[in-house]
Amino acid sequence: MAKTESTMMPLGTQAPAFNLPDTVSGNTFSFSDVKSDKGTVVMFICNHCPYVIHVQEKVVEVAKEYQDKGIGFVAISSNDVENYPDDSPELMKKHAEKYGFNFPYLYDESQEVARSYQAACTPDFFVFNEKDECVYRGRLDGATPGNNVPVTADDLKLALRNLVAGLPVDTEQHPSLGCNIKWKQ
Secondary structure: OOEEEOOOOOOOOEOOOOEEEEOOOOOEEEHHHHOOOOEEEEEEOOOOOHHHHHHHHHHHHHHHHHHOOOEEEEEEEOOOOOOOHHHOHHHHHHHHHHHOOOOOEEEOOOOHHHHHHOOOEEOEEEEEOOOOEEEEEEOOOOOOOOOOOOOOOHHHHHHHHHHHHOOOOOOOOOOOEEEEOOOOO
């Protein structure tokens, strides 16, 4: 596990398109399928990363709160499952059920989607506005395993609050910190 920061996609970048299988429903979802007229959160996570597990319950809570306010949510796992079998689609489904995911959990087998989003770590959060432009990228909040900072989701929630209210999203944003995405050789 290499501690890695997100690369911070440039603000204003159009949301890259994707078509990926949902490990829970078996359906295929595109960005158009998960996006909302108000905004959309795309998050790169995985099953085994301690940084993801540390915040997983709060992520589901935030998704529920902001889906009710019109924000779309989707999670994507892009890890190499050959070398990291804990992140297999079968176990992704179990993980989603265990934590009560209320959003699709998609499998990016080719890793092309992670590359198109410039995702570098898990968790890595991207927020797009109603025009599908990146207005936020980075961390959930300052909490990481062992740093004794409470998991609040304050950074992500501030961006979403402003987006829902039609206000500008603060451009002072912090990279996420987590496990590196497990790239194929």
